[in-house]
Structure formats: C-alpha cells, structure tokens
Amino acid sequence: MRDNYDVVVVGAGPGGSVAAQTAAEECDVLLIEKRQEIGAPVRCAEGVDKERFLEFIQPDKKWIASEIHTYRVNAPDGAMVELSGEAIGFETIYVLERKLFDRELAKRAARAGADVMVRTRATGLIKEDGAVKGVKINRLGENFEVRAKVVIGADGVESQVGRWGGINTTLKLEDIESCAQYYMTNVDEVEDGVIDAYFGSVAPSGYAWLFPKGEKTANIGVGVLASKLDGKRSVDYLNEFAMKHFPDGQPAELVMGGVPASDKLKTIAGNGLLLVGDAAHCGDPVTGAGIVAAMESGKMSGEVACKSVRQNDASMRVLKEYQSKWHNTYGKVQKHNYKIKEFHANTSDEEFNKVIRELKNIKLGETNPIHAATRLLKANPRLLLVIRHLLYRGTHGYRLG
Numbered sequence: 001m002r003d004n005y006d007v008v009v010v011g012a013g014p015g016g017s018v019a020a021q022t023a024a025e026e027c028d029v030l031l032i033e034k035r036q037e038i039g040a041p042v043r044c045a046e047g048v049d050k051e052r053f054l055e056f057i058q059p060d061k062k063w064i065a066s067e068i069h070t071y072r073v074n075a076p077d078g079a080m081v082e083l084s085g086e087a088i089g090f091e092t093i094y095v096l097e098r099k100l101f102d103r104e105l106a107k108r109a110a111r112a113g114a115d116v117m118v119r120t121r122a123t124g125l126i127k128e129d130g131a132v133k134g135v136k137i138n139r140l141g142e143n144f145e146v147r148a149k150v151v152i153g154a155d156g157v158e159s160q161v162g163r164w165g166g167i168n169t170t171l172k173l174e175d176i177e178s179c180a181q182y183y184m185t186n187v188d189e190v191e192d193g194v195i196d197a198y199f200g201s202v203a204p205s206g207y208a209w210l211f212p213k214g215e216k217t218a219n220i221g222v223g224v225l226a227s228k229l230d231g232k233r234s235v236d237y238l239n240e241f242a243m244k245h246f247p248d249g250q251p252a253e254l255v256m257g258g259v260p261a262s263d264k265l266k267t268i269a270g271n272g273l274l275l276v277g278d279a280a281h282c283g284d285p286v287t288g289a290g291i292v293a294a295m296e297s298g299k300m301s302g303e304v305a306c307k308s309v310r311q312n313d314a315s316m317r318v319l320k321e322y323q324s325k326w327h328n329t330y331g332k333v334q335k336h337n338y339k340i341k342e343f344h345a346n347t348s349d350e351e352f353n354k355v356i357r358e359l360k361n362i363k364l365g366e367t368n369p370i371h372a373a374t375r376l377l378k379a380n381p382r383l384l385l386v387i388r389h390l391l392y393r394g395t396h397g398y399r400l401g
C-alpha cells in the first residue's frame with residue numbers, strides 16, 4: 001500500500017466519489033470506503049432533481065428506477081392535492097437505484113485515476129503543527145499511515161473526520177431528521193410517476209413519503225425531527241404510517257439513519273482539510289435531500305484541493321476558497337430553506353389541513369400567482385415568511401434538492 005498521495009478522500013458516497021473523480025483529473029488520489037460494498041446498504045429514498053443532476057452525469061436506465069412528474073401532497077385529515085412538477089418548479093425527479101449509482105460514481109473516480117479501496121476505514125488524522133497531513137487507516141485489520149497534502153472528509157452525517165480535524169460538526173436535536181424507511185413490496189397504492197408526501201403529526205416536523213420503484217414496490221419512509229420524537233423511535237412512526245396507508249405492503253428491507261436539517265456549517269475547511277456532503281451539513285433542511293448537494297460540494301472541493309496542490313500550499317489561505325464558494329452559492333439557499341424548515345416544523349395539523357385544502361382549490365400554474373399567494377395567505381398568514389424566502393431563492397437561481 002502506498003504511503004503518500006496528493007489527496008485522500010474518506011468515504012465513497014456521492015460526495016466522496018465526485019470529489020475523488022474531480023481531483024484525480026489532475027492529482028494523485030486515494031478514495032477509501034469503510035464498507036465492503038460501495039452503495040450498500042442504501043439509507044436513502046433515492047430521489048434527485050433531474051435538472052441539477054444532469055450537470056454531473058447523463059442518466060442511465062441501469063440506475064434509474066422511475067421518473068416522477070406528479071406530486072401528491074396529503075393533509076392530516078386525508079385531503080390530497082395533486083401537483084404537476086411544472087407547477088412546483090421541478091421538471092422531473094428521478095428515483096435512483098443507489099446501490100448501482102454510487103458504484104457508478106466510484107467507477108468514474110477510478111477511471112479518472114483514483115486508487116479506490118473498500119473495507120478501509122479512517123481511524124484518525126495525521127496532524128503536524130496544527131495542519132492535517134494525512135490519514136490513519138485500518139485496512140482489513142492492518143493499520144497504516146498515509147500522508148496527503150489534502151484530506152477530504154466525505155464520511156457522511158456521522159462524520160468523524162471533521163471532529164478529528166478540530167471542526168465542530170455536532171448537530172442539535174432540532175437540526176436532525178431521524179428517518180426510517182421500508183423498501184416495501186405488494187403495495188397496491190404505488191402509481192408509476194407519482195410521489196406521495198404526507199404532512200402533520202404522521203411525522204412531526206418532517207414528512208412521510210412514498211417514492212415508487214416500479215412493480216408495486218416503493219421506498220416508504222418517515223423523517224421526524226429528532227427533538228419531536230416524543231419518546232418514540234422513527235421506526236414506530238414508520239410502522240404506524242405503513243400500517244394505516246399500506247396494510248398489505250410487505251417490507252423487504254428496513255433502513256434507519258439521520259439527515260442533517262441545519263443551516264450551513266460555518267467551518268468546512270481547515271489547514272489540509274475539507275469537508276463535503278452530509279459531513280459538511282450540505283443538504284436541504286426542508287426536504288432532507290443531500291445527494292446532489294454532496295456531488296456539488298464534492299466537485300468544488302476536488303477543484304480547490306487540486307489548486308492547493310498546484311500552488312504547493314494546502315493551508316487555510318488557499319483552501320478557504322472552497323468554503324467561500326459553498327457559502328456564497330448553495331449555502332445561501334440553505335440559509336433561506338432553514339427559515340422555511342422552521343416554519344414547517346411549527347405548523348399544526350389544522351394549519352396543514354387548511355393550506356392543503358386551499359391548494360386543492362387553486363389551479364397552480366394556471367391561476368395568477370398573486371391571486372394564488374393571496375388565497376394561501378388567507379388560509380395561513382404565516383406563509384408570508386415562506387413566500388419571502390422562496391422569492392429570494394428564485395432570484396439566486398440555485399436550488400438545493
């Protein structure tokens with residue numbers, strides 16, 4: 001095993017693989033993954049916004065399970081409104097097969113020249129004079145030290161790399177969605193091309209979902225704000241939800257995991273160190289979506305890491321360009337979406353019922369937007385805050401998804 005690289009990337013999720021691929025186009029890169037299989041187990045509902053996704057990769061039928069054009073929003077009292085993608089600003093959502101997709105991204109990193117190792121866990125960082133100089137690794141039971149000019153921590157929501165590097169990545173309970181999901185089959189309610197989202201006490205301060213995967217099969221899950229679990233586990237909410245809505249469904253897989261639902265993390269770079277994806281809390285605080293955000297931050301980090309190698313200076317002076325770039329683009333959207341999340345987190349069942357019933361009466365996309373906004377504001381004046389933040393986001397042209 002080599003003991004020296006320009007860049008070591010810890011974690012082969014979407015963030016790590018895209019960081020490794022980008023950096024490997026110019027630098028010497030090692031990508032390590034602690035699991036024995038990249039992409040498994042899948043802890044994800046696997047939905048991505050097509051428009052943003054296409055900036056990275058052309059879709060391939062092998063790892064796209066379905067294409068979504070219709071969104072059904074379900075109120076606590078059973079009212080339901082069907083919205084087209086156009087009406088809510090998404091052309092299409094792809095539901096991926098992440099087992100295959102994550103592997104495809106790792107392959108691309110390898111083809112760009114990165115060395116890829118599985119069953120290889122980072123156990124600590126090599127630090128000298130206040131700077132990160134490499135990674136301590138356990139590979140198949142043996143310990144190694146690998147020196148690097150830059151270490152990219154892409155080790156997900158439970159990231160240790162940031163903490164080892166002195167960056168406080170602790171999430172408050174009110175900033176984590178606690179998720180549980182069945183990959184469930186024999187679900188008669190699955191409709192191709194349609195996503196269902198359920199709001200209210202079914203998943204306090206979060207939502208429950210059905211993402212179709214074809215043949216009466218779907219990802220069916222809940223995300224509950226950890227501070228609102230109220231003595232229950234997310235899997236308890238999932239069981240109640242699944243039993244009520246899909247009584248004949250049979251689970252083939254259960255996954256549980258946390259999703260950051262926070263404002264942007266202030267520090268995502270240090271001397272010799274960059275954090276990306278969930279490790280840097282890059283996802284959308286409203287939807288919990290973080291796949292494309294991980295890829296975006298991965299790409300930015302790979303580019304800046306190579307620049308620092310070229311300049312032979314991996315100090316914060318050069319690496320902070322990554323932090324500024326994230327904060328000045330998607331970080332701004334995160335800030336506004338965080339405000340929307342706070343609104344959502346404090347909305348009662350009655351308020352959801354009223355707004356969703358009003359949405360049902362308005363033909364979004366056809367009704368004059370001012371009239372639509374006025375009617376929604378009548379149903380819930382607190383929506384003014386959401387409209388303000390949505391307008392801001394619109395003017396900046398970036399979307400988190």
Ligand SMILES: Cc1cc2nc3c(=O)[nH]c(=O)nc-3n(C[C@H](O)[C@H](O)[C@H](O)COP(=O)(O)OP(=O)(O)OC[C@H]3O[C@@H](n4cnc5c(N)ncnc54)[C@H](O)[C@@H]3O)c2cc1C
Binds near residue numbers: 278279290
């Ligand atoms: C139930 C659920 C549903 C979700 N649904 C969606 C959705 O529909 N759409 C969406 O966009 N997002 C969704 N997400 C979020 C999405 O899964 C993450 O945002 C995304 O995977 C983040 O990518 P990442 O590369 O930052 O981290 P990850 O994909 O978590 O990858 C991190 C990798 O690092 C590895 N690793 C960790 N520690 C070490 C170590 N010490 N050494 C070596 N390797 C290590 C891990 O094994 C893992 O492979 C969901 C999450 C959950 C839990």
